[in-house]
Amino acid sequence: MIAYHLPILQIVVPLIAAPLSAFCRRAGMAWYLALIICAASFAISVALLVRVLDEGHISYLLGNWAAPWGIEYRIDAVNAFVLLIISGMGTMVLPYARVSIADEIEPHNQALFYTCYLLCFAGLLGMVITGDAFNAFVFMEISSLATYVLVALGAKRDRRALSAAFTYLVMGTIGATFFVIGIGLVYMVTGTLNMADLAARLQGLEQNRTALVAFAFIVTGIGLKLALFPMHLWLPNAYAFAPSAVTVFIAATATKAAVYLMLRFLFTVFGTDYNVLGLTLTYMFTPLALAAMFAASTVAIFQFEIKRMLAYSSVAQLGYTVLGISFASVTGLTATMIHLFNHALMKGALFMAVGAIVLRHGAATIDSVRGLGRTMPWTMAAFVAGGLSLIGVPLTVGFISKWYLVAASLESGRWPIAVLIVLSSLIGVIYIWRVIEAAYLEKPPEGRTAREAPLSMLIPTWGLVGANIYFGIDAELTSRVAGAAARLLLWVAP
Amino acid sequence: MIDTTINFALLLFLAATAFSILRRTTLFSVVMLSGVFSFVSALLLVHLDAVDVAFTEAAVGAGISTVLMLSTLALTARHEAPASRSRALPLIVVFLTGLALIYGTLDMPHFGDPSAPVHTHVAPRYITATATEIGIPNIVTAVLASYRGFDTLGETTVIFTAGIGVLLLLAGTIREPTGLRITAMDHHLVLRVVTKVLIGPILLFALYVQFHGDYGPGGGFQAGVIFAAAFIIYALVFGLEAARRAVPGRAVRWILAAGVLMYGGVGVVSFFFGKNYLDYSALGATATAGQHLGILLVEFGVGMTVSAVMVSTYYAFAGQNRPIGDEEW
Amino acid sequence: MSLDDVLGLFNYWMVIVLMMTGLYIVVSRGNLVKKIVGLNIFQTSVFLLYISMGKVSGGTAPILTGKPEVYSNPLPHVLILTAIVVGVATTALGLALVVRIKNAYGSIEEDEIQTMDLVAESEAETTGHRR
Known part of the structure; x- marks a missing residue:
């Protein structure tokens, strides 16, 4: 029986745990509950992924109303993989969060923090698992509202968290409203909200101008949510000033869910045959992706705060993700899917290391890391490993992502893009080197006593570093799943 | 005909309210006008047969939102500072977005058309089966x-x-x-x-x-x-x-x-x-x-x-x- | 384009004008409360778009009366009920942030806040490098 209900349990378990945790008066209890719930969610998503790889897609009818009248959950390799990334990272962050959150947010807020965390977690999973366009919007808003709050909680450390959260709220709401307008227009010409039904009924509407504008609004709306360059302006400050544990979580998951939604609408709903798809990918996605890779990386070099530097690097990394989409080939989408996973691992490790520095020094700037190679050797070593992965050095996951991207660009005959991918990686070397130089080659300032980060933070950090290396050496599993997802998206038989 | 006239009148009134909100700098009147906007929207929603929605919009938009905004004003500021930056770029972006939407209307089913896809797919079941399936x-x-x-x-x-x-x-x-x-x-x-x-x-x-x-x-x-x-x-x-x-x-x-x-x-x-x-x-x-x-x-x-x-x-x-x-x- | 088209689409055009006015308020105004008001107008106008498409000429509110009648489409109504709730939730959070921003910065004007942030940033950098 449980196996049959797994799709809905994936969402309902954290969704019901959230109000339950609001009854907890002590932060410790709320944390414990969140940890158990996230771990259970992770187990469910593993089971779901195994099942869809075996059996193809799973459909679950909510309220037992047949689609398209009711809401349908529809899971295939594409969203099962993203569910796994989100629930896995959500679980990894929690052991790390305990000490970090206790330090970075107000004591009276710590219990409810975990309620908010669970809501964000459930919202992200909900928007990925659903097969209904409007339901995706509702869950997107659960996760977005929770994220705005989580970001704002960084205000204890720096008031800029508040203005960052407000900007994020305004931009995020504009994005969501664009998405809703798009859904409305596409509903207007098809009469349905179910994604599979939409895909079927959009056939033959290639020339419909209402559907065309709907396409534009959906792409723009999701583009805002995923920080597609140049709509990324909300991202750097939100990542930089959120509490460190929150930064790790949202950097590893929130934009991934948005990328998933983009893939779903581009390839499943509008479909590979949609007449403007090719134009959009070639003339919009390719240039924007390249611009993100170079402009955001360049800006990253000049950042003083390391969290913000990494945030700009995230915008650049989203450029790689979008670049993979723009090839619209199996290799390209495999690159995108595998990079979603790999980027979660590398940015997770990096932001975790930086969060440990924030814990010990109150800030993580180029200045405050001076000499940390000696005083926080494990943290800094994790940073170096994450940085190497970000750059794309062989034996790390970053290399695998770049490998697929370069292969996809060569395959499509656009070799200059392959050159640009390698060049943009070199910019990454510069900003990562700045930190390494300060940490290992400079002396710590006089009178600074610093200790290594606590084990509860080091173990998750090194867990992710290990994953960076493991999946960098043996990418068989990830590339098999990513490949299956890519073929599903492109309607290619496996 | 009378229906159309009421619609147009309400829509024009809404537009006038929205423009007025745009131009005013006294936040108190901005907030009150936003309440008016919601309330007139609710009227229009009733006219469009969406009674449940109208009820909610009146209670939320004209009621709760206005109360919250007034509470915020009491804690923050009464006036909007004069503009310090150029508004040309926002205007262009918004204008183009609007044009795109107008372009999108060209293939829309006409307002009120009973043969529109939204009325012929999915929704009919709700209307015919609610009595027997839900009761x-x-x-x-x-x-x-x-x-x-x-x-x-x-x-x-x-x-x-x-x-x-x-x-x-x-x-x-x-x-x-x-x-x-x-x-x-x-x-x-x-x-x-x-x-x-x-x-x-x-x-x-x-x-x-x-x-x-x-x-x-x-x-x-x-x-x-x-x-x-x-x-x-x-x-x-x-x-x-x-x-x-x-x-x-x-x-x-x-x-x-x-x-x-x-x-x-x-x-x-x-x-x-x-x-x-x-x-x-x-x-x-x-x-x-x-x-x-x-x-x-x-x-x-x-x-x-x-x-x-x-x-x-x-x-x-x-x-x-x-x-x-x-x-x- | 015939008069019929104009009459049939006029409702949507007006709604688009409303939506864009709301969006313009959000992106062009620096006062945070006014931005929230703009978002409200933008969203409310989108609600009108949805409800307009649900209207059937000569129809009535979708509440069964037992008599054979033409009903307007209930689905957009349901979607918009949900969207209104999402809207008020966003407004409440936005306003709470505005109150906190006022407490922290003493201002609710975006330009002034940005200036303060930039000053803070360059100060942090210069003191950092000097040490």
Whole structure:
């Protein structure tokens, strides 16, 4: 029986745990509950992924109303993989969060923090698992509202968290409203909200101008949510000033869910045959992706705060993700899917290391890391490993992502893009080197006593570093799943 | 023809209001005009047959949002600073977006056209089958709470998230109770009497709206807002301390969570009857009896969470208050 | 384009004008409360778009009366009920943030806040490098 209900349990378990945790008066209890719930969610998503790889897609009818009248959950390799990334990272962050959150947010807020965390977690999973366009919007808003709050909680450390959260709220709401307008227009010409039904009924509407504008609004709306360059302006400050544990979580998951939604609408709903798809990918996605890779990386070099530097690097990394989409080939989408996973691992490790520095020094700037190679050797070593992965050095996951991207660009005959991918990686070397130089080659300032980060933070950090290396050496599993997802998206038989 | 004229008139009025909001710099009038905008929208919604939506828009847009915005103004600023940057770029972007949308209308089914895809696919089943499958007259409630009941669970969670968020953002900065009832207006005899007379009927009306949602416009969401309105009026006149004595903040927080649990829990009960999540048909002797009970319960959950969020949000905002004298308004 | 088209689409055009006015308020105004008001107008206008498409000429509110009648489409109504709730949730959070921003910065004007942030940033950098 449980196996049959797994799709809905994936969402309902954290969704019901959230109000339950609001009854907890002590932060410790709320944390414990969140940890158990996230771990259970992770187990469910593993089971779901195994099942869809075996059996193809799973459909679950909510309220037992047949689609398209009711809401349908529809899971295939594409969203099962993203569910796994989100629930896995959500679980990894929690052991790390305990000490970090206790330090970075107000004591009276710590219990409810975990309620908010669970809501964000459930919202992200909900928007990925659903097969209904409007339901995706509702869950997107659960996760977005929770994220705005989580970001704002960084205000204890720096008031800029508040203005960052407000900007994020305004931009995020504009994005969501664009998405809703798009859904409305596409509903207007098809009469349905179910994604599979939409895909079927959009056939033959290639020339419909209402559907065309709907396409534009959906792409723009999701583009805002995923920080597609140049709509990324909300991202750097939100990542930089959120509490460190929150930064790790949202950097590893929130934009991934948005990328998933983009893939779903581009390839499943509008479909590979949609007449403007090719134009959009070639003339919009390719240039924007390249611009993100170079402009955001360049800006990253000049950042003083390391969290913000990494945030700009995230915008650049989203450029790689979008670049993979723009090839619209199996290799390209495999690159995108595998990079979603790999980027979660590398940015997770990096932001975790930086969060440990924030814990010990109150800030993580180029200045405050001076000499940390000696005083926080494990943290800094994790940073170096994450940085190497970000750059794309062989034996790390970053290399695998770049490998697929370069292969996809060569395959499509656009070799200059392959050159640009390698060049943009070199910019990454510069900003990562700045930190390494300060940490290992400079002396710590006089009178600074610093200790290594606590084990509860080091173990998750090194867990992710290990994953960076493991999946960098043996990418068989990830590339098999990513490949299956890519073929599903492109309607290619496996 | 008369229908078209009313539509156009209301739309023009809305446009005038929106432009006026754009141009004004006194935030008090901006907020009041935004309430007017919502209220006129509600009129238009009634005219477009969306009575449930109109009800909600009037209660939320013209009611709760305006109260929250006024509370914010009291704590922040009265005037908008003069423009310091160029508005050419926003204007161009917005203009192009609008043009794109107008282009998109060109292939739209005409307004009111009964043969439009939205009226011929999916929706007809709700209209023809609600009577037999759900057994209640209000189709909107049937779709809201059953056919698309999961969306509504999501919606309840959204408002729950906002409630938790406001608590996280503002509760820490609530000033200690001073024992002084400075924000109260209870020295106004007329206000005091009118409030006492009003609160009873408002609460009663909330209950009616809550439990009559199956038959007419209404349901948990509208009822929750009305229920909260009664409390907010009480708090406005008799002061926050008095309201907190009636319903303490912690109780509100419990109801807030209990509503979502109730909704989510009804869905879980379906599991034990071997049914899919939120399939209410297992809850009663017959499928329609089960649907009926299920809808009643989930709507009650929605009402609980919504009213609690509204009250706790109001508590959080009002708790920030530096005292506002009567003459300042 | 015939008069019929104009009459049939005029409703949508007006709604688009409303939506864009709201969006323009959000992106062009620096006052945070006014931005929230703008978002409200933008969203409310989108609600009108949805409800307009649900209207059937000669129809009535979708509440069964037992008599054979033409009903307007209930589905957009349901979607918009949800969207209104999402809207008010966003408004409440936005306003709570505005109150906190006022407490922290003493201003609710975006330009002034940005200036303060930039000053803070360059100060942190110069003191950092000097040490």
